[in-house]
Amino acid sequence: MRTSIATVSIAGELRDKLAAIAGAGFDGIEIFEQDFIAHSGTPAEIGEMVRDHGLRIDLMQPVRDVEGLPEPLRRKAFDRVERRFDLMEQLGTDLLLVSSGTHPASLGGIDRMAADFAELGARAAARGLRIGYEARAWGRHVSDYRDAWEVVRRANHPNVGLILDSFHTLAKKVSPEAIRSIPGDRIFHVQLADAPLIEMDLEYMSRHFRRMPGEGDLPLLDFMRSVAATGYDDAFSLEILNDQLRGGAARIAALDGRRSLIYLADQLRRAEPDLSLDLPEMPERGRMEGIEFVEFTANESEAKILGGMLSALGFSRVARHISKAVTLWRQGDINIVVNTEQEGFAHSAYVMHGTSVCDIGLLVEDASATVERARVLGANLFSQKIGAGELKIPAVRGVGGTVLHFLDRHSELGEVWEREFQPLEGETGVASAGLSRIDHIAQVMKHDEMLTWTLFYTSVFDIAAQPEVDVADPSGIVHSRALQSSDGAVRLTLNGVDTHHTFAGRFVSDSYGSSVQHLAFATDDIFATAESLAANGFDSLPIPEDYFFEIRSRFSLPEEMIAALKRANIFYDEDGAGGSYFQFYSQPYGDGMFFEIVERRGGYDGYGARNAPYRTAALKRVRRKASIQPR
Ligand SMILES: O=C(O)c1ccc(O)c(O)c1
Numbered sequence: 156m157r158t159s160i161a162t163v164s165i166a167g168e169l170r171d172k173l174a175a176i177a178g179a180g181f182d183g184i185e186i187f188e189q190d191f192i193a194h195s196g197t198p199a200e201i202g203e204m205v206r207d208h209g210l211r212i213d214l215m216q217p218v219r220d221v222e223g224l225p226e227p228l229r230r231k232a233f234d235r236v237e238r239r240f241d242l243m244e245q246l247g248t249d250l251l252l253v254s255s256g257t258h259p260a261s262l263g264g265i266d267r268m269a270a271d272f273a274e275l276g277a278r279a280a281a282r283g284l285r286i287g288y289e290a291r292a293w294g295r296h297v298s299d300y301r302d303a304w305e306v307v308r309r310a311n312h313p314n315v316g317l318i319l320d321s322f323h324t325l326a327k328k329v330s331p332e333a334i335r336s337i338p339g340d341r342i343f344h345v346q347l348a349d350a351p352l353i354e355m356d357l358e359y360m361s362r363h364f365r366r367m368p369g370e371g372d373l374p375l376l377d378f379m380r381s382v383a384a385t386g387y388d389d390a391f392s393l394e395i396l397n398d399q400l401r402g403g404a405a406r407i408a409a410l411d412g413r414r415s416l417i418y419l420a421d422q423l424r425r426a427e428p429d430l431s432l433d434l435p436e437m438p439e440r441g442r443m444e445g446i447e448f449v450e451f452t453a454n455e456s457e458a459k460i461l462g463g464m465l466s467a468l469g470f471s472r473v474a475r476h477i478s479k480a481v482t483l484w485r486q487g488d489i490n491i492v493v494n495t496e497q498e499g500f501a502h503s504a505y506v507m508h509g510t511s512v513c514d515i516g517l518l519v520e521d522a523s524a525t526v527e528r529a530r531v532l533g534a535n536l537f538s539q540k541i542g543a544g545e546l547k548i549p550a551v552r553g554v555g556g557t558v559l560h561f562l563d564r565h566s567e568l569g570e571v572w573e574r575e576f577q578p579l580e581g582e583t584g585v586a587s588a589g590l591s592r593i594d595h596i597a598q599v600m601k602h603d604e605m606l607t608w609t610l611f612y613t614s615v616f617d618i619a620a621q622p623e624v625d626v627a628d629p630s631g632i633v634h635s636r637a638l639q640s641s642d643g644a645v646r647l648t649l650n651g652v653d654t655h656h657t658f659a660g661r662f663v664s665d666s667y668g669s670s671v672q673h674l675a676f677a678t679d680d681i682f683a684t685a686e687s688l689a690a691n692g693f694d695s696l697p698i699p700e701d702y703f704f705e706i707r708s709r710f711s712l713p714e715e716m717i718a719a720l721k722r723a724n725i726f727y728d729e730d731g732a733g734g735s736y737f738q739f740y741s742q743p744y745g746d747g748m749f750f751e752i753v754e755r756r757g758g759y760d761g762y763g764a765r766n767a768p769y770r771t772a773a774l775k776r777v778r779r780k781a782s783i784q785p786r
């Protein structure tokens with residue numbers, strides 16, 4: 156499968172774009188008008204530069220408003236096309252994309268437009284070039300690929316073909332089914348883009364909010380299956396017009412693009428096993444079974460503070476690593492590892508971010524298959540020197556430079572605690588506070604990075620992204636998106652911040668981009684847990700009085716319940732379908748990390764987003780009272 160990307164999809168100077176595109180493994184590009192305006196070289200030099208990067212120019216685009224025009228506009232438009240042909244010859248590309256016009260003077264008429272394309276086809280043929288016609292969703296007379304195809308069919312010229320663009324079809328909710336009846340060799344090129352399901356003017360959305368396949372909500376796989384049914388076997392090209400990408404890092408955009416295409420092609424291959432796609436083999440998306448551990452990096456003195464916090468939460472120190480300064484704290488099925496090594500990855504993470512989560516151990520069905528899939532999808536594999544008696548645990552880089560380790564139960568990795576750790580005999584741990592498992596891990600990042608990490612998680616693992624919700628912080632918006640395995644065993648929330656003023660934004664800047672801002676532990680009895688924690692000296696986050704007025708008006712809870720919530724600083728939420736949620740928080744710690752305790756009842760599946768403004772206000776308040784421990 157040949158892969159291609161439009162240069163407008165990524166940021167930077169043409170030369171940097173080309174380096175990023177070639178580096179990510181694409182075969183070709185679509186070149187745009189802007190590339191000539193912005194670059195000082197001649198078209199011939201640009202063509203050479205593209206080929207020096209090992210890329211071919213699949214097409215040049217766009218030309219608009221050429222079809223259905225009365226004279227003298229028609230002649231002028233055709234002259235414009237001839238000038239494009241000149242450029243294309245110098246550049247070294249043979250395909251010109253013509254998108255359906257919006258010119259107010261265009262008369263339309265299928266036969267008139269077909270006649271125009273027949274003439275353009277003859278002109279192109281005289282120079283050994285081809286023309287592809289694309290329906291734009293907002294075209295004046297042609298706004299649907301079925302009409303564009305009818306124009307192309309009637310033009311009946313071998314040098315005139317159809318160009319399909321998933322955005323114009325799917326964002327407009329046009330079914331891609333009818334693509335199946337178009338002969339594959341009449342389709343000259345296929346462009347792919349996804350988009351979020353938001354009501355918005357399509358032209359505006361198309362030019363600012365397109366997304367990589369898999370990052371939005373459009374049925375790209377249906378589109379691909381229809382295209383594949385025609386026998387089309389030329390390039391699949393990303394045309395992602397998106398403001399964030401235009402201002403972002405070219406290398407990351409190109410890598411995300413390749414990942415999205417390979418992921419989509421992999422889905423196509425599984426849906427259509429008879430197709431022969433030239434695509435690297437890879438295992439299926441792995442099932443996530445749980446979070447096996449969370450590892451903190453700290454220095455000796457901060458490890459004591461963290462240890463105090465963990466004790467207060469009801470964790471016991473149960474084991475020490477066989478050779479490293481690493482201890483294991485446990486409660487229920489939760490394993491917290493504290494690493495105070497003076498070298499290696501955890502130490503460099505400490506130097507960079509301070510006390511923070513540096514590593515997450517995911518329990519998957521098959522760790523080696525998971526890492527293999529991640530590798531094919533372009534993840535950064537992670538490894539470091541392993542000592543005597545240590546297991547080689549597959550790992551990749553995750554959000555904010557953290558590491559994700561993969562463990563499973565069926566290989567020797569299932570014995571990691573027994574093999575790499577020695578029980579600490581004689582430690583008198585505190586009594587469990589009833590925390591049984593990790594409910595969710597909240598990672599913060601710059602808003603620009605959210606799509607990257609959503610695509611990473613959803614392409615590698617069998618985990619689904621929930622719709623994005625905007626969570627109000629008194630100083631700005633935090634964009635929050637939950638990723639959930641189908642049985643809810645693994646829940647990750649991704650929080651994207653635009654400014655440093657929000658509580659989450661402060662955390663990102665104060666910790667130099669560290670990612671895990673909070674860990675939520677599950678209990679089956681939040682009131683009993685709250686009581687145990689209070690007895691351990693745990694300091695919960697105070698909830699402002701007005702919150703309980705809000706609760707009283709929003710739900711019909713008995714007064715005793717409200718009093719109990721108030722006593723233990725517990726936030727409450729309901730889903731309207733019989734599910735309810737209880738949550739309370741620790742005070743912020745270090746650079747603003749905190750812990751959360753939750754209880755889900757009756758299948759509640761959310762995260763209490765409505766409580767977030769109260770929570771962030773409370774967190775900010777206690778931080779203002781200088782409660783942060785000095786680093
Ligand atoms: O917005 C446009 O005009 C435009 C131009 C060329 C394309 O390929 C496209 O999909 C949209």
Ligand SMILES: [Mg+2]
Binds near residue numbers: 289320
């Ligand atoms: Mg297009």
